Amino acid sequence: MLLNTPLIDTKSETEVRQNSVSLRRVASPKKPGGPSRYSVDYWRERLFRRSYDYKSERRKIAEWYVQVQYAGRREKVGLSTNNKEEAARRATKFYKRLQATDWETAIKEFCPRIEALRTMTSLTVGDYLALVQPLLRVRPRTAEIYAYALRKIAREATGIGDRSRARFHPKSHEWRRVSDQIPLSKLTPAVVNAWMDKTMAAAGTKQSDRARQARNINSFIRNARALFSRKILKRLKEMEVKLHKPLPFEDVTLEPQGSTKYESTIDAKQLLKNAKTELQANDVEAWKIVLLALGAGLRRGEIDSLQWGQVDFKNSLVRIHSHGNFEVKTQASEAKVYVDQGLLDELKKYHTEGDTGFVVAPKMKPAATSAKQYYRCELVFKKVTAWLRTQGVKANKPLHTLRKEFGSIICASADIYAASSQLRHANLSTTAAYYVDNRKRVYVPVKDLLADESANSAPAKPRTKSGEAKRTATAPVSAL
Numbered sequence: 001m002l003l004n005t006p007l008i009d010t011k012s013e014t015e016v017r018q019n020s021v022s023l024r025r026v027a028s029p030k031k032p033g034g035p036s037r038y039s040v041d042y043w044r045e046r047l048f049r050r051s052y053d054y055k056s057e058r059r060k061i062a063e064w065y066v067q068v069q070y071a072g073r074r075e076k077v078g079l080s081t082n083n084k085e086e087a088a089r090r091a092t093k094f095y096k097r098l099q100a101t102d103w104e105t106a107i108k109e110f111c112p113r114i115e116a117l118r119t120m121t122s123l124t125v126g127d128y129l130a131l132v133q134p135l136l137r138v139r140p141r142t143a144e145i146y147a148y149a150l151r152k153i154a155r156e157a158t159g160i161g162d163r164s165r166a167r168f169h170p171k172s173h174e175w176r177r178v179s180d181q182i183p184l185s186k187l188t189p190a191v192v193n194a195w196m197d198k199t200m201a202a203a204g205t206k207q208s209d210r211a212r213q214a215r216n217i218n219s220f221i222r223n224a225r226a227l228f229s230r231k232i233l234k235r236l237k238e239m240e241v242k243l244h245k246p247l248p249f250e251d252v253t254l255e256p257q258g259s260t261k262y263e264s265t266i267d268a269k270q271l272l273k274n275a276k277t278e279l280q281a282n283d284v285e286a287w288k289i290v291l292l293a294l295g296a297g298l299r300r301g302e303i304d305s306l307q308w309g310q311v312d313f314k315n316s317l318v319r320i321h322s323h324g325n326f327e328v329k330t331q332a333s334e335a336k337v338y339v340d341q342g343l344l345d346e347l348k349k350y351h352t353e354g355d356t357g358f359v360v361a362p363k364m365k366p367a368a369t370s371a372k373q374y375y376r377c378e379l380v381f382k383k384v385t386a387w388l389r390t391q392g393v394k395a396n397k398p399l400h401t402l403r404k405e406f407g408s409i410i411c412a413s414a415d416i417y418a419a420s421s422q423l424r425h426a427n428l429s430t431t432a433a434y435y436v437d438n439r440k441r442v443y444v445p446v447k448d449l450l451a452d453e454s455a456n457s458a459p460a461k462p463r464t465k466s467g468e469a470k471r472t473a474t475a476p477v478s479a480l
């Protein structure tokens with residue numbers, strides 16, 4: 001009977017090596033009374049599962065391995081099965097073939113995957129993606145973004161023309177098939193840099209167009225480069241995968257993209273009043289979305305999946321965390337967001353005691369768990385986007401602009417650290433570079449410094465721009 005042995009009952013590689021002196025010998029004879037090397041029983045006791053570290057926890061992979069030493073060469077051989085009995089039989093066959101031929105022949109016949117991974121020159125883009133995707137510790141959606149970026153860069157950088165609309169569809173099977181056949185060894189830093197230069201040249205000479213193109217290029221480079229992170233490379237080394245050097249994005253410098261700092265063009269108070277007047281009566285779900293985006297700084301996916309159980313009316317906060325229908329963007333995203341009582345007062349109008357369903361559009365079906373981006377409230381989001389454009393919000397992502405406005409209001413009333421905490425960013429640099437418009441304009445009071453000392457007995461202090469409104473640290477919905 002074939003048994004799939006639980007991971008907790010398996011031996012580690014170290015235990016196998018300690019308990020098997022024969023593994024350190026070259027074709028040593030069998031022990032008196034012990035099983036022969038040509039028997040399944042011999043190899044069954046020498047199987048192990050390789051381990052790795054993840055978040056300070058030691059884990060094991062499911063595939064069985066065996067370490068074989070023969071003719072002065074030692075290899076950890078993956079047996080391509082999670083079944084212990086089948087693995088023992090494969091190990092036996094491998095050893096018999098090894099003695100009848102040689103290492104290269106045995107590996108080629110019994111472990112073609114190992115042979116294919118020996119050098120990057122034999123890997124295509126598709127091979128590499130299949131190899132690293134199980135090693136990624138990101139959401140399926142994020143993994144798809146990384147893969148799409150690598151395929152796009154490889155395709156365009158190696159000169160494979162593509163003018164079809166399929167190039168805009170990351171799930172296009174034909175587009176992916178052609179991209180996956182490109183040898184990864186062709187994607188060198190020189191080729192990537194040439195692609196960047198050519199793409200920037202296509203943007204023309206207009207500064208705004210060049211800045212936009214630079215941001216696009218940098219985004220693709222960052223996403224594709226994530227597939228060659230230090231953690232991934234370490235795991236590949238443990239798997240004895242020898243990568244061709246230099247790596248595709250080694251020493252590749254990002255394009256200068258100018259200032260990306262958010263500059264507010266919104267009158268938040270007037271916008272919120274208009275939303276209350278125009279949306280509350282006609283489209284209450286759209287009104288809730290505006291409230292949560294501007295008053296709590298939530299992302300689109302967080303609004304889409306927010307449930308009443310995450311809204312703490314007593315402590316005036318919203319808890320963002322993963323649940324059955326939602327996975328947080330990053331670990332830092334899983335946190336509390338402190339909100340104004342005015343926001344909670346507005347939401348309370350639509351909440352009944354004991355209701356734990358979705359806050360927005362509760363009757364719509366939850367999002368499916370897949371790599372494809374899907375929102376329950378897609379139609380409502382489109383209505384909100386259209387309405388925001390009528391209010392003068394002209395950015396590419398009007399709803400996300402409300403999140404940036406939220407961060408700017410927090411920064412103006414407290415500081416950038418409070419804004420970064422409320423926005424739940426992992427790094428303060430992200431908040432400073434993209435999300436905050438510094439509204440506190442502090443300057444040297446030249447007029448006071450030049451004034452007659454007799455008329456100015458008190459020392460001059462830095463002043464802020466007159467008329468600047470003081471804001472509370474939680475987007476003041478009630479004040480707005």
